[in-house]
Amino acid sequence: MNSGLGEQQLIKGRVLTRHALHKQGVLVLQYYIQTESGPIAVELFNQEHVCFVQSSDEARLFSCAGLTGIRPSPVALKSFNQAPVSALYCGDGRLMRTLIRAAKDLDIELFESDVKAEHRFLIERFIALDVEFYGQFVERSAENSFSSSSSHSLPQSQPLFVASRARLSTSTIKLNAISLDFECSFSGELYSVGLYGQTLEGGVYQKVIMVGQPEETEQDYIEWVSNEYELIIRLIEWFQEYDPDIIIGWSVVTFDLALLYRRAKYHGIALNIGRDNQPLGWKVEDKYRPETLSLPGRVVLDGIDWLKAAFYQFERYSLEFVSQALLDEGKAIHNVDNRMGEIKELFFNDKPALAHYNLTDCRLVWDIFEKTHLFDFAIERAKLTGLELGRVGASVAAFNNLYLPHLHRAGYVAPSKPVSDGIESPGGYVMDSVPGLYRHILVLDFKSLYPSIIRTFLIDPKGLVEGLNHGFSQQPSKTVPGFLGAQFSREKPILPMLIKNLSEQREQAKQNHDAPLSQAIKIIMNSLYGVLGSKGCVFHDARLASSITMRGHEIMKQTRRWIEAEGYEVIYGDTDSTFVWLGNDFEQAEVQQTGKALAQKVNQFWVDKLNSEFQLESFLELEFETHFEQFFMPTLRGSVEGSKKRYVGTKLNRLGQPELIFKGMEQVRSDWSPLARRVQYELYERLFQQQDVESYLRETVDKLTRGELNKELVFAKQLRRDLEEYTAKSAPHLKAARKLCDATGDPQYGKRGARVEYVMTLNGAEPVQHTTASMDYNYYLSRQLEPIAEPILSILKTTFSQVTTNQMSLI
Template identity: 30%
Template sequence: TLCTAEVEKRVENSRVTCYTLKSIAQLDDTTYTQPTLLAFDIETYNPNKQMSDPAQHPIIQLSLYGAGFEKVITWKDVNGYGPSVEVVENEEELLKKFAQYVNVKQPDILTGYFSDGFDFPYILKRAQKHKIKLDINLDYTSPRFGRGNQSSVEMTGIIHLDILNFIRRVTRMNLKTDSLKLDAVAQELLGEKKNEIDIENLAEYWDNSDPKLAEFAKYCLKDSQLTYEITQMLMPNIVEFVKLISLPIADIVKMRFAQFVEWYLIKRAQEVNMLIPNKPGRTTLYERQGQHVEGAFVYEPKPGIYDDVVVFDFRSLYPSIIVAHNISPETLNAPSEHKEIVPGHPDMWFATDRDGFFSTILEEIMNRRGRIKAMMKTADEKKKKLLDARQYSLKILLNSFYGYLGFFGARWYSKECAAAVTAYGRYHIHQVINKAEAEGFKVIYSDTDSIFITLDGRTYEEAMDFVDRINAELPEMMELEPEGFYKTALFVSARGEEGGAKKRYALCDEQGNVIIKGFEAVRRNTSYIAKEVQTQVIKTLLRTKNTQEATSYLKEVIKNLREKKIPNEKLVIVTQLTKPIEDYASIGPHVAVARQMRQRGERVEPGSFIRYIVRPGKGKISDRVSVPELTPEGDYDAEYYIDNQVIPAVERIFEVFNIDVKQLADKRNQSSLQSFF
């Protein structure tokens, strides 16, 4: 933000002039959203396809990319290098040249992709091995590992930003991709991909001085380019969080949602001279972890297909409840003649004769976000992008407050406040359900903040009138909004139960657009073919209700699987590695593949998404899985995919229509499949 400051010049051993700050004041709301970026990436020597070890394996290529600048530094000359490639004597000179370019460019931000976890630590360890002072900090010192944490690298005067940290903690919730690898994220955010190359055999090409090293140089530079462009794209969002929470970028990008809330509360508490609670001690943390809060109400649906469905949502239900009912730790059970008793909790109330800390803050955030969204309607594209980043940061903060209240590590932890929020949520949703049924609407489903009703001969306008009457009775700040009208809706049964599965439904609007919630089609750990089949079956049944068309399609897929006509790329299963490989007591398919990847020198860590294909053979599944890249086309276990992926994905959907799809997959019925109906 643009500020005016009173300063005093000081003498420092620094590449830039330093000042002592005496006073500072904000001039206006102008935001510095385009700091100077310089992205970097390295390629390392990996003999016999093993994982590179900084103790013994050198860096053989290092790329840099910035505005109007691109460079690849390497120390083996071959034919075919482009003008951006600079060849030096050895790795030691490569590291010195890296430092030279950073010092000349003096970027505001040095950014990498997984640079906290790999690139920067590797560079520092190789510099230590060569006894090189990598003096790229503005005070002529070298970058350092974060205190007590070998997984972060800090700089002085320049921000080191591992953009993967921000993507992993904030951006990923809006990404469709299962993988957070640079290639997948770049493809979704930028529409670009990494260069395809045989990276596993880099060491072999290096040893043989193969001209193909020129292609590896392009590959390395492309990684830096993609990192630069992703960072540039996400910078407005990062800057908004910096402005909102008033902490450095290097801290912001590593924060989780609860930390956003806590540091924002600390900032606001200081503004009103409120005492800041201490962090909980170990004993308190242990006690809190055993405490639980009753959750939201769910009106379970009956499995079936429904016509003319209207869906309503409470706008920002939990934040609006906190504001409407003045929920805050210091108003909880506070002595007062004016208090509001929590529904279902006669011994719990909130004072209403004073404004709560939490409720005041949330009301300000909600109003501010509303004003920004209104401004977006008339803003030009450049301004709209900045405003969108601003409202998005407020949305993240707003929706994190309820979870923070019940987070065992929170300074302002209050199980009672968290319980009160969900109690009010249940109360308000029950009120809407009861009033809807009293007015003759049929309620088919409700969960947390939404309610689904069928018109059953009533008009859409009558449903809107009903919502208007509800809103007239709700407390200020609370509002029930129409989410959409759908011609058909499908609810399936829960596994092993008669009732409908929670959060598991599909909707089709008047234009034929289908929304799928909770099915395998929107989950990981499911092969692409299973997702594809499930999605197509759902769309067919919702749009046409033609069961014969849906079963014919399913039969054709089963036939193509057995004839190996389905391409390998559709058989890929993606599973996340949740802990270090060594910590797994049992070896599942994804762990087995992760081991294979590590043996080939690939980086595998907790949080990595492991892709694999199940191949034919006997024995455990984990003994016959491999990465897609090393699986010959058509070399997959068709029966595994039919019995364990495709059929389970559609079985409960067809149950709604009293169709047993297992018969379709039974080889004994193959001769009669064509006459199934």
């Protein structure tokens, strides 16, 4: 990268952020990339926004005033109804919005008008994260510089590269990250900011910028500033010095960066913490969310959002709870529940301790990212989908990124809206269960069932359009039948090809023990059905989604028939899992052998059936997944019918020790009391070990009524919105929150995100901090213990009331 100014050359890097700008009257696409030699701003001039219109609608559309500057051009593409289309080009975003409004007023379809220019440029070239740009370095002109209203702004440090073309590349560039966290007062005034990361040499980087007079301390990472204003100024300078590619944190967008933005605005400081001295901003005023954040050249990853994106599940997503669960370590503070009060106390009386607390929060977030491989997961997801690095969710956008370039090469544009005729596809197949207590239950799972169905039966949006045309032309040999009248063309389907490529990449990732890549691919593959079944996707068509789910129903039913023909009983089935009872007299080695042989035999049945009936290659793969040594399928409450999606079983873990597995039971639900969950666990453990259940229940009820278990009666729930925004006011946690606000006079207890801890008393739900009445033990007996005990007691031919009559009469 040390070539002279103006010399043509190639640069390689990883795309951090994407922007569409208007300079000198033209559309400029701007990409910040990280290269081996450092960050570079890349710009492509004279670009255009693009959408499509049916050629037959073009003249009527252009009869509308105000569209001067839109350039139509015929292209070798057509719509899904086989009509030729024209491309519409313009270099002005406002003009493109005028075009969209005009088409809507005239009821004219525009195709792909929602695809942003900065994204389209990359996806049409199959560029996701890693890129090569060809062009030259230039001097920054006045138009290329970014002015600031702040006298504290710093000079530019990144070179500008003007590119003429781009192509997909590969890269192993390591991005530089920092974990950021603010501490503040109740009113939001900043006390300190913690910064934690790794140096290029692999060591630890740590800094706390603290408001206050310098103190003698062994903590050499503390940098003192005189007030909040100076803290913000110093942080802006720090961003220019350290220059991170990635910022991570816990609610880092909705809390930390939003707070920083508001405090900088209060002081009139231009918050220029982006690259090239560009400001942090929000695309929608006062909507401080990840999708509205604008921070050129830097990526922001929120720990909560990315754990959820990687399908980690926790009862609560507070930093304290997650760090205890994953790291066996929590916040460096005495009273987590009253941390705001303690933070204030530390700020005024022990600032070194506050700095330690602040930095510990940063480190915990960093360690969570490392432990769960979230950095690698985010990178691999961006490489696979073409989504911006740092964008969570967006499964529809990911589908479009993968599908559109192939669709265009096949001669089509995407539909303007989903097909909807009122017929919706059914969900996954759930079999009626056979309730009871069993030994030796096998669980046979179809590996990635829905992606396998898509690949096997050639289910594809383009394939549906062409398949129906073949059907109308009386050429059934060229199609594969679906459901609801669907026919899928056998000729070059796109979606099955994408599934094939993803499946092969996942197998390679498994062989390479690359867990983040394997997980990213799995999530993307499994999202493809959901996208086709979503009305938020323009490719949605009930015939597509139903041809997946209804085929899944057919596969599950046929698999059951084959298994039962082998002499075994199927007691339950759910979406892609079949539960097989072998009988009670099997040895462990025999069980394993039977499970594998049964799965292999069913797979061969499918190979033969699909080849003979459809002339299709089967990619359905049934696997022997789990052996439950003991298994309990409960009945529906108050019924003799078997339940669905609820069961308990014991299986051997990796150490050969039996462990209890709960599915859909109260044990795994956070809206049940700790007492109910503990008792449920103990009851099933005793049932499976053939220990006395009834005496244990009587003893527990006795302790409950004597008040010995009060600490286990506390419910906890987080407010998802501010208290006054709830329309239904009768929920117990809302009543408790309202009582606490009234009792303390502190409205913070009713704010979104507040954790409400309450118990049920004779006066109803009351907050733990302000209980005025006695415990309602009858509530805990009838609404907590009885529902979880009855399924087990029904097996033992008794009832909760019969077991606990004496104890309940004492209440």
